[in-house]
Amino acid sequence: MKAVVPAGLGKVEEADVDEVEPAAGELKIEVAVFSINRGETFQLENPPPDWRPGKDIAGRVVRAAPDGTGPVVGARVVAHLPHSGWAERVVARTDQVAVLPDAVSLEQAAALPLAGLTALRMLRTAGSVIGRRILLTGASGGVGHYFTELAAASGASVTAVVSSPARGARLLELGAETLVYDVADARGPFDLALESVGGESLTIALSKVGAGGKLIWFGEVSRQPARLDFFDLFAGPEGASIQHFHYTSSAAEGPDLATLVRLVETGRLHPELGRIEDWSATAEVLEDLRDRRIRGNAVLTLGKGTAVTSSKDPKTVVTRYVEAVAAGDLPTIRASFAPDVEWTYPGDLPLSGTWRGRDAVVDDFLGAAAGKLFSSDVPVVIRLTNVLADGDQVFAEWTAQATALGGGAYDNQCSGVFTVRAGQIIAVREYTDTDHARRVLFG
Numbered sequence: 001m002k003a004v005v006p007a008g009l010g011k012v013e014e015a016d017v018d019e020v021e022p023a024a025g026e027l028k029i030e031v032a033v034f035s036i037n038r039g040e041t042f043q044l045e046n047p048p049p050d051w052r053p054g055k056d057i058a059g060r061v062v063r064a065a066p067d068g069t070g071p072v073v074g075a076r077v078v079a080h081l082p083h084s085g086w087a088e089r090v091v092a093r094t095d096q097v098a099v100l101p102d103a104v105s106l107e108q109a110a111a112l113p114l115a116g117l118t119a120l121r122m123l124r125t126a127g128s129v130i131g132r133r134i135l136l137t138g139a140s141g142g143v144g145h146y147f148t149e150l151a152a153a154s155g156a157s158v159t160a161v162v163s164s165p166a167r168g169a170r171l172l173e174l175g176a177e178t179l180v181y182d183v184a185d186a187r188g189p190f191d192l193a194l195e196s197v198g199g200e201s202l203t204i205a206l207s208k209v210g211a212g213g214k215l216i217w218f219g220e221v222s223r224q225p226a227r228l229d230f231f232d233l234f235a236g237p238e239g240a241s242i243q244h245f246h247y248t249s250s251a252a253e254g255p256d257l258a259t260l261v262r263l264v265e266t267g268r269l270h271p272e273l274g275r276i277e278d279w280s281a282t283a284e285v286l287e288d289l290r291d292r293r294i295r296g297n298a299v300l301t302l303g304k305g306t307a308v309t310s311s312k313d314p315k316t317v318v319t320r321y322v323e324a325v326a327a328g329d330l331p332t333i334r335a336s337f338a339p340d341v342e343w344t345y346p347g348d349l350p351l352s353g354t355w356r357g358r359d360a361v362v363d364d365f366l367g368a369a370a371g372k373l374f375s376s377d378v379p380v381v382i383r384l385t386n387v388l389a390d391g392d393q394v395f396a397e398w399t400a401q402a403t404a405l406g407g408g409a410y411d412n413q414c415s416g417v418f419t420v421r422a423g424q425i426i427a428v429r430e431y432t433d434t435d436h437a438r439r440v441l442f443g
């Protein structure tokens, strides 16, 4: 079977590896999606012999545990493995998996384990956070998004340190109270600081903790050790403690994974899928993660029953996309577009012109329409009324009804010519009544 293996100097390549078979208490999963974590980029720099990367996967059980324990063949599952997950098939202990309900996609599930378990267990380690002021560094990554949403829902006031407004916008939606673009600008004192950047960031974060507070130290993404001066701690954080945190525990991962899945299913946790690619792009995605070009989690699909590849038929792809917009299903919306998609909107409105790239189309163009032009108090209703296909071109008509921020009723008819390549939309030419849009949305 095929797998992603270390290729030296932090790089990876595809290789044929031996098939694996489950022993008692283990099952075999056909992997549909895996995710990449920052820690794996570190491990790849100095990989142990016979080690392969891959901790977080989602897919289908293809062989149940020989002793009859765990999920049955065909079950959709998420698993957290010690390693070797970036492969077509993996073996997992039955206590390392959780079964997925239909409402949780394989992409969402694959993004959950390491980052989600870390956020969940760090929140437990912090204890009750209701009414507490929390400073979170490195907040725009996978752990940061999960922690922010869970802590805010538990009543904490979260100040998130990110490198730009664009990297923090989603954190505000998930409940962060304040963004700062430099830890030195965070206004303390904080009851708790969560630090994963290292170097000066740790030193400064600790200086923002109030007397008797705590700093939970859970990473060093900058790879710079911190320097501490005993006497500086009399300036505020007197009596504060520093707690080293590592997410593993003696407990099996299954129950905590099931908790994360339940939170996603019930709309209380939102995996932030900053990048969805085919697994042939694993090497490039690793580089982008290293170079801070990915927000939230990065997931790689193997083309087995995921939203991206369950059908490559152009008409189905466009129908699924418009239905995902109607349902507010962001992972499927993202997965529907190729990374280099272009969307052309007519007229001379602020939205008019050609939007290039998946992030610009989803976050800046569609996101601006949903988040900044329409009122969030009234649902946006999208109805697909017609779809015609000719080869890789699909013509779709839909209606859009919403309430503008200014209170006006937006009720428009829209159509678009979509071009689909390899199961993803690569271009859209939209036509709509821009005069109505101008009067209601920009009047």
Ligand SMILES: NC(=O)c1ccc[n+]([C@@H]2O[C@H](COP(=O)([O-])OP(=O)(O)OC[C@H]3O[C@@H](n4cnc5c(N)ncnc54)[C@H](OP(=O)(O)O)[C@@H]3O)[C@@H](O)[C@H]2O)c1
Residues within 6 Å of the ligand: 037, 038, 039, 114, 115, 118, 137, 138, 139, 140, 141, 142, 143, 144, 161, 162, 163, 164, 167, 196, 197, 217, 218, 219, 220, 221, 222, 223, 245, 246, 247, 248, 289, 290, 292, 294, 295, 296
């Ligand atoms: N202790 C544990 O058990 C545990 C478990 C999982 C992860 N971790 C650690 O927790 C941290 C976050 O993990 P993650 O998976 O969320 O990582 P991630 O997705 O890569 O996010 C880390 C974020 O840190 C920010 N950052 C600030 N300074 C940076 C620098 N010098 N280099 C790179 N990024 C920098 C980046 O955001 P901006 O560009 O917006 O600043 C980046 O998005 C990592 O250090 C990871 O190793 C620890």
